[in-house]
Amino acid sequence: MESLRANGVEPLDFDICVVKSAIHYRAAWSQVSDHLLTVDMPNITSFDERKVPYKNVKRPIFPLDSADVIRSLG
Numbered sequence: 889m890e891s892l893r894a895n896g897v898e899p900l901d902f903d904i905c906v907v908k909s910a911i912h913y914r915a916a917w918s919q920v921s922d923h924l925l926t927v928d929m930p931n932i933t934s935f936d937e938r939k940v941p942y943k944n945v946k947r948p949i950f951p952l953d954s955a956d957v958i959r960s961l962g
Contacts, residue, residue, distance in 0.1 A: 889916045 892899050899905050900920060907913045917924060928935045937951050948958050 889920070 889899050905917075907917065914924060926935065928939075942952065945952065947953060948961060950958060
């Protein structure tokens with residue numbers, strides 16, 4: 889939020905603010921907003937590890953495989 893203020897923008901003057909950030913935005917914005925919406929866009933990173941095309945990973949492994957699958961192999 890301070891980076892906006894440093895450039896003359898007061899984020900609290902707006903009803904909606906869109907922030908491109910992975911995680912660190914939560915600390916500042918959760919103090920001034922009751923609603924935070926995380927959107928998983930196609931990019932080099934994803935919030936859903938299952939979408940990443942891992943090629944050299946011994947399977948099964950959490951979180952790529954569900955706990956049920958891992959338990960079944962017991």
